[in-house]
Amino acid sequence: MRRHHHHPVPLRLNAIRRDVHALAADFPSLLAQPWGLEPAAQHTFALADQQADHDRAIRLQHWQATTGEDFTRLCQWVRATVPSHSPHRPDADEWTAPLHPQAQAEHAATTWGDLWAPANLPQPEGFAQIRALIGLTAEFPLPSITGAAIFARFKATAKKSTGLDGWGASAFLAAGQAACDRLADLWAACLQHEAMPQIWKHIRVCLLPKPDGGLRPISIASAAYRTCMTCLLRSCRAWFLSWADRELIGGIPGRHTGQAHDALFSALTVSRQRQVAFVGAKQDVRKCFDSVVWDLAFQTWEWLGAPAKLVALLRCFYSDQKRWLAVRGHFARECIVPTRGILQGCPASVGLLNGLMLLWTRHLHAAVPSVSRSIYLDDRVMFAVGRTAAADVYAALRAAAIADRAICLTVHPDKLACWATRAPARHILAADPELCGPLVTSFRLLGVTYRLASGSGVVDSARLDKVVTDRCRRIAIAARALSARRRLLMSLVLSLVSWLGPWTVVPHQTANGWARSIEAAVGRIVSARSRFLLWSTWARSRLHPKFALAFAAVSHELRRVGGPSPPPDSVTACPALEASLAVFAWSILPGGTWRTPFGHFAPGFVTRTVLLHVAEDSWLRLLWAADPKTIGPLQADEHFALAFHRAVAVVYGAFLVATDGSALQAPAAKDLTWYQHAGWGIATSSDLGFFGVVPGLDRSAAAAERHALLTLACAANILETPVCVLTGNSALVTSFVSERLPADLEAYWALVRRWLPSGSSLHWVPAHGRHVGWASQLPLVSTLEARALNARADLSACAATEPLKPTFAADQRACKAAADWAELSVMRQSRLTHDWHETVAEQAKALGRLRDL
Template identity: 55%
Template sequence: MTSPPSQLRLGTLHVRSLSTKLGAVLSLMRAHGLHTLCLQETCIPLDSLPAVHHAASQVKCSFFPGAQACNSRGTPYAGVAFLTRWPAKPVAIPNWPMAEGRVAALRVFRPRARPLLTVGVYLHASDATSAATLLDTVLPWAASLGEDFCVMGDFNLSKSHWPTSSLLASGQVYDADTVIGDPSSLPGTRRNAKGHLTGSVLDYMLHSPSVHVRARGQERAVADHDLVYYSLPMLGLPARLTWPPRPRLTSHPPPADAWTSAWPRFRLTFEAALDSGDLNAAWAALSACLAEVVCDRKPAIAPDQARGPRARPCEPHLKAPTYQSILERRLRRLGRRALEFATDVGNQPLFQALLRSVMDLGQVFPELHSLPWGTPEAAHSVFQLAETQAALDKDTRLQHWRATTGEDFAKLCQWVRSTLHVDAARTVWKELWAPTALPEPEGFDRLRQLVGVTTEFPLPTVTGASLFARFKATLKRSTGLDGWGAAAFVSAGLGSCEALALFWAACLQHGGLPAIWMQIRVALLPKADGGLRPISVASAAYRACMTCLLRECRPWFMSWADEELVGGVPGRDMSLSHDSLFSSLLDARSRHRAFVGAKQDVKKCFDTVQWDLALQAWTWLGAPARLVTLLRAFYAGQSRWLAVQGHFAAEPITPTRGILQGCPASVGLLNSLMLLWVRHLRAAAPTISRSVFLDDRALWGTGHRAATDLCTALQAAAEVDKALALSTHPDKLASWATRAPARRVLESEPVLCGPVVSSFKLLGITYRLATCSGAIDAASISEVVTRRCRRIAIAARTLLMRRHLLRSLVISLIAWIGPWAKVSAKTCSGWARSVEAAVGRTVSSRSRLLLWSAWAQPRLNPQFALAFAAIRHELRRVGSGPQPRPNCHACPSLEASLSVFAWSILPSPSGVWSTPFGQFRPGFLSAAVAQRLAEDSWTRQQWANDPKTDGPLDAQQHVCLAYHHKAVLQFMPGCERRVLHAAAFDARMLQRKAIPFDACACGVEVPTRTHVTFDCSADPWTGAQRSTAERRLLLPLVTGLAAPAWSLPEVTEDLLLGLSEARILDGALLVATDGSALQCPKQRDLLWFQHAGWGIAVTASCGFHGVVPGLDRSSAAAERYALLVLAFAAHALQAPVCVYTDNEALVTSFKSQVPPRDFAAYWCLVKQLLPANSSIHWVPAHERHPEWTVSTPGTTEAEIRALNHRADLSAGAATDPAKPAFAAARLSCQEASSWAAAVVKRQVCRTTSWHEAVMERMKALEIAP
């Protein structure tokens, strides 16, 4: 008996007519040992098929022609076929449109395994949309059959094109070319006329996750496409170590009382385990209750019992002609027994087996109990049930495919970034995390004196409500190896989080964690400099509990986090480093002083930190002792499992150092060590400024002694690094000086100071000392922008997804540098062209106004993004409180950025900003409203600069884009696309291209698109004419009302007298505030027609109201302004107030120690004005939440609700006079939108014939030799 080969070789080859090349193709098969070869563009005439079959059989091959296509003249074209010398069977393909001669399928048999479904495709070469649509039909069909499958052939699409991009990103199919490492390194599979590879990879194979590919080969072949083949293991499939699957949650949320009903059965075990300190048993009980509540069926392996990866489970039934689920297989076995029993009714053992199967399957199929067993009809009914189950299973697999392979934003982001995969990294990371001997910290104990005397911070309590809120906020975060993600706890409800809070308290009490929580999955992600960053994924429950606990410890963190620490500290970011550094640089230049500095980067910082040292520093700083003990147990008992695409290393790494970048406490631990570094340098060199962003450090100073002081500081830094057992990266060490004497001092210490440079890069910004400006590496960024834009253009199918990807992957890449770096107009234009190409097909003669306001949106324009980033940074800097940080100037790009939007800043001390729509004050305006202001200002600038307009708009005029925003989201033909770009072809274009055309029916010889739409007397336009610019752009304008001028509240005597009537509760005036706004969120153009009013209720029958000034006239702004008015009044009376409001965000912000960044100045003013003992509480609006209870003793729910109702009525009274104007504005917007829809439709009808004539001429020019 001949043993089967060890590998199965599958190949794909584009042949361009098989009849004349069959001999060469068969020779290629023999030469490369191919078992099955998929052929494309076979073009076999019907009368040649017998000859091809005969020639193949002569060399012991089978030929499966698939569906061949012929045109109207009977000439064959396209065609997909298989040549195989291995047992195989053709598979019928559904009758799909556009699939004739494009798709064929073969079932290739494998020993001791299910057959491999091999699908061959030859997609459309000249129509990418048709090719992608057909592939989007073929792949779900292949997946619905349940078999291992591969799809191979000539795709005529790159792998970055949808739907392949989404499928590869979701992990539902794999790219066989990854077997070589990086598929982007392939030279291509298609050759040009000179025989050189073009770089285009069009011939490849996609396969299901369960298919293994061992090798790839490529050889020059008989046509302009190379032969590409893959080797698959035939026997002894390699073990794929995976973690046991996490529990599958129910498709529908469980009942609200599900946890309450199930938990009593587990509570006694849970509480007993907590009392005895058996945390593993307690977690097992909680986990078992979770499984019962949120899972359809009990997990095969309990999540708490998983201790390591395992090989994938057994294969399905091998002899069945098609893939069968367990239910289908059992039904078919029952049918066979029923058929046998019908011919042998007296067979008692058979009857007993039949009875057991009926009793078992009858729970799922009750109709089995009523069948006439012992007759052929019963067997026939069972087989019908099996067929129905097979169809149901197929539909289920198809629905699962569709549910998991859509355009997922996060996964597409990873795909566009081309994340690097690491095949073997365990040895490298083991040497880093678990070295043979740890570096000895030299003098760490001496650093204790830098901290001083501290007291232990009391350990906070974590509540179930805070855990539930945290889980809701992290629903899309990764799940740890324990299997339970945030979705499980949210689905189970608040009760599960309360049990988890009890469990967490026991963990803190006993100083330990369950074993499964210390099993850590580690993914390695590429860094920009080519290195790898390990991202750890701990248990979702641990992350939530630790995050909630550390948030309660925020006052402790802020008590010791010196201002030099700008990374990982609430309210701080790296912009503080840049602001300080640029301010010092500009001051030194203005005073003609030397500017000296250096930068350092800690080498493998997170991976080399010794957690014992960091925890010791926490103890010195007064951390809760139980928290420190818990973290020490967490790190000491860890096992880190490296995983790549779900496949795990066989053994974990037991670390002796290295803090996890996915642990909520890791940044705090690192900052505690950096605090010691900062304080040591402050004592050694007090004249040197410092800034530390986690592992990035900057030191600088000014003056004639700055260079000497810097060397002293660097020497002190080297000493403290030895004490912390850290080392700096030698390649990232650099120093600088603006004066020659200072440079000579630095050059004399090359080991300490590193190379002396004239420009340096810090936290992404390149500082140019000669010009005192920031710069970027435009060439490298432009390359990344261009590549990402190209991939987004073909990876995302819809305009909404392309916009989303562009904002996250392209605009975010360049916008953050806006405050400090200067980008040339040429570079910005290049980036804008790339973004425009990614948004959609480029249209010649397009209107820039319509392109960047309707299609691409202003925020996607690089110039807009850079300018608004600078403005937003400055708004936050000056609006951060009563006074901005000392010694910090405005960012270098602010003046140029303001001119982009025609904004200005009024002279100090007012600090008010002026826009074309009115004025506002930083710190009192949300970032969302500021961005909308910038977008509308940008649109006004684009209108003024557009050659089709008559110049700038009036102050009260606004562009109505409601119709265009909806229209661009729909699929449209080329003519309508040009109309919406205000670039439709007309007779002038035909005249220039010498294309014959007829004069207009009214007699105009060369009619324009505007003429046939509005001015033709033979077919007159009966609607509103509007202005010339509106007709040329098909874009209407609307007139709005001027915003009330911004001002701080002026408290009236009536309000002060009214407050004297308020009830006094514990020494405070009991009042309620509310806000009201007339707004229509669905009509975006109505933003500038909003009217807002504030209301204050002092009793259930007495209230006061007023109009909200400024540019933000939303209901949220009205709520804030009402509180501000009350704060001024309370300050005037020097009487504390007890305020009830139905705005929960207002209550949260008031109680928070770190106010929202956009409203920092507002909250600073409110808290400064409100007298001591003032408080704010929440009350549900409009009688909602009947279960709500008051939070202040001495009051009733009815009293507070009555106060809230009066405040609501008062706020509404402020907006009542504006309702007629608001209704008129709504009607005006609706009329403008209807006008735009009508004129666009009319122009499309009038210009379609011209558009088709131009397209035909362009196609003729392309075809001509």
């Protein structure tokens, strides 16, 4: 027997040599490395780092060139998560999941196929008995939808993803309302015949990475189906409200998560006041949407009185449906034909799930009416207060298990939790951990963390601090204009924390840390500043975290008590209301009237916009009184006059300058191209300007304008001062604000944009008195002032070329003399040789005739 010996090291070296020769065209230094030794590996790592830096710079230049001031793209970039540590790179034998997108799609198709199309569907236990709790309801009349409603919906969803049919909202908008009228006719036919185009039943399922690992499926149906179904369901709003119990708060018009928090905190407050037990439990349904059995949801809708044609069309949509899984553009080879699981991308999904949850809450109410409930789609909470609260909640959990078996849903065991504020109650719940879950003293529900010991909500500072800091830092980098930075801060930073205001207590140190991050994002703040001027002019009151949190609490309370009917007695004000009123020096009188420094008002009779202005002025009054640079509190009849300061923050936040260019040129005399001169000028006031001569080949007036801007950008970068530039060159302004860099001046504009500090801007001013009707759009800069500053820049540019005028005039005269001499010489030569030329021509013609003979 011959023994075969394997030589892995030589084979590996041969493979390395092949790779080296393949890479040598781009990295010739690899050929000279001693492969197999450590120096070669170190050199390879160094080249990889250099290439990574180069690629990073290219990506940054591309981003700066394409993003510009596009708010949507800026939001995407600011929201993008940045890994806090380098990813783990396991050895080859440690990989347990596929790496290629195609392999990931195939692997996901198997995983999700087992969930959506199990071999045996779960069978309901007692569904008919639970369904009987709602009784049979009269059928709601089927509404009709119009092409105008469809067209309006397409306009509202123009940027939504497109299904596999390729017809997105933008395509229908381009086709016009006439196409939407035909689509409305097609939808009416679908309802009438209980059928639909087969392509509508092909669903694209995009698998997107989750922050904690794994892939999340996002189902995208046809835009035509989504839009028509949405319009139809909106017309059925009265039907939804007719059966949706008050415990259902998810996806129901006019309801929100705040109602669940109000009920929970009110019960917790009552238990603390009466010194009785507060007992509760929370549940999360495992794979809720993906586990719904369609037939049960459709039966529930039929019993609730849904239009029969609507239910039939939904049955058609889900029957023989095909779901195509995709990862980064790679589709699985085989589609999944599901037997259960409703699409979150289907407009009817939330209503179908709420129908099943209605059965769940009705069953619990029939079994244990003393237990309160709140259901937000797949998140549930049940709670009670009193001596029998623990026994009641335990009975409710047992009833919930029965209801779940009836509607074929399963509770996630890792997301169960229960609590009790008294030891005897905890003993009852602890006896059955499988049903009740672990006992906790703090729990998280719908984004709010509850702390039972203090009776309030707490903020996850460890998580929010990093997100707020990162987003503020990115906003400072990305947004050039002050208005854009304010808008991004409101949308991406304040929205993260302000909604927590009614129910949480944010530590003073945490709120101040967020405020410092926002200050840095707004702009370069000088030392020894006035907090009053900072938050009244630059950052604005509504950007301060304390203001945003307090106003959210106040707004929530006004919404709660300002409805057409008074709120239920069992629900009290949010925990943070008292502290939030103190932030504005407001109070609530015994009769329910609200008192502010500017007068009284009744909830429900003042718009939120007016209240926001009142809150801002109230908050600024307190800042004014606390500022050591002021004379103390204002009197009741004294008010701020901040219009000038706010306008100055917008305009003079950037140093106001004007640029211009001038050229000594003779366009008709092409021979003088290399003798002409151009001068650039920069004016910072009506009597102060800077100027110089433009170097290089291009000595046109346009080149002078560009050189002035480049010089200004360099100076602004050194001084770290944003500039507000006035120029008479409209093409310069267009190139500055354009998302794409001019092809032949990419390097120039990339340098200008890199040098100009954040907050700089460029504005056009017509030069030399042209465009008489033009008016300045800049606050505090009148039309006359703008024209005067531009004229001063023009004088500066002309001053640069003034010493060169005699030389250029002499060059012009010399050029003209040479041209005159050449003209005279050619004319004299033509006259002297005319007769000879004619004789030669005649002889040539005669010779030609002889050849023809």
